[in-house]
Amino acid sequence: MSTSAAGGAGSNDSNAGRRQSKRPKYSKFTQQELPACKPILTPRAVISAFLIVTIVFIPIGVASLIASHDVVEIIDRYDSQCIPPNVTDKVAYIQTPGEKPCNRTLRVDKRMKSPIYVYYQLDNFYQNHRRYVKSRNDEQLRDSKNANSTSGCDPEDSANGMPIVPCGLIAWSLFNDTYSFSRSSINLTVNKNDISWKSDRDHKFGSDVFPKNFQNGSLIGGGSLDENTPLSKQEDLIVWMRTAALPTFRKLYGRIEVDLEKGDVIQVNLNNVYNTYSFNGKKKLVLSTTTWLGGKNDFLGIAYLTVGGLSFFLAMVFTLVYLVKPRQLGDPSYLSWNRNPGGQ
Structure with missing residues (x-):
């Protein structure tokens, strides 16, 4: 009887110990007693x-x-001005193979201090469309071991039974109008180095990934790529594949690294081959300076x-x-x- 009572007492003590062990350790933080500002x-x-x-x-x-x-900005819309006056079907004209040169004249109304950034601007182009944004394969862009990985790139995943590198609609629709500039018959060099994000060059596009079977399908979407240059060096592609959030956007084409003085006349020789006419888009050439705040x-x-x-x-x-x-x-x-x- 005493043994049972002792056992019962021990059991009660252990239960009491367990109940006490569940009690949280006291601190001003857990008890919400820290000093507080109550303005x-x-x-x-x-x-x-x-x-x-x-x-x-x-x-x-x-x-x-x-x-x-x-x-200081100079904006020139050239898509409608670079169509010959005798052309009635703009879509058929732009889809005809071959170069379509066009000359434009830009006047500098205010001194532009270098570097002068050259942009192309597209209007009514929805790079933010869900299917368009998803039409790429980041693993393929990053590592040559995944060159055959084309999941998510439909319908531009393969051509002639071979995988496309880089695949997808974004790369397929690469902007391919080109520009060259001159002042008083002297060429103005456009520096196209470091126009893309360094993080994209280093981490998203592999230095061992080379274009393969690109723009070899029945329908050509945009520009072509040098098959001997790795994707990490194809900066026009890298800039284009960072998709824009709005239907009107600018993308960096290059930099002019000399000052332009007030009154200068800039001759622009461009190749008008990118098709924006089928969706009533607009193409503009933009020359712009920057300040400590950035662009305009x-x-x-x-x-x-x-x-x-x-x-x-x-x-x-x-x-x-x-x-x-x-x-x-x-x-x-x-x-x-x-x-x-x-x-x-």
Whole structure:
């Protein structure tokens, strides 16, 4: 009987020990007893916060707009101008094999300091379409061991019974208009090195992957690739395959590394072979300088000015209300049960 009682007591002690072991270790963090900042939004604090936002945002907005306006751009739409006047069917003309040279004249209205970035701009081209974006095989682009891996590249996965490298609609539709520039009959060299993202060259396109069976199908989509140059060196392809999010986009073609002076006349010899006519697209050539903020973009400056102006307006409204009809902080008379003693 005593043994049973002892066993029972021991069992109770062990249960008590187990219950105590489940108790969390005390700390101010687990018990939410750490010091905390509990700001009280007094009228002065709110007005001060809005004024601080105003003081910070408005100068940034003004500086951003000034930097954007300092960017010099020359934009020339050439897709409609480079069609011979006797051509009525633009799609049939552009699909005819062979080069289609076109000469354009650009006038420099304001001094352009080097480097001058050369872009091509496409309108109404939806690179963000789901099927288009997915039509590639990153494993194939990265490693020569996966040259036969064409999953996801349909319908441009194979041609003549052989896999295509690089496969997919993105590579197949590679932009292939070319540009050359001259000033006073002197050629302006376009530097096409390092126009793509370094991370893309180093990690997404292999140095041992070479184009194979590319543009050998029955329907040619765009530009061709040098089969003796690895994909990591084909920077036009790398730039093109970083798909754009919007239907109107620019992609870097190269850099002119000499200054262009006001009044200069730039002769452009281009080859108009890329088909944007079948989907009513537009092609534009863009020459642009940059500032510390980048290219021309007024949105950032306007956004800062809008937020700063709105903050200033609210600060003035709250100040006026605070001065005209002040209210004591923590006044208990504003409590609902004090304003309506009957509970109504």
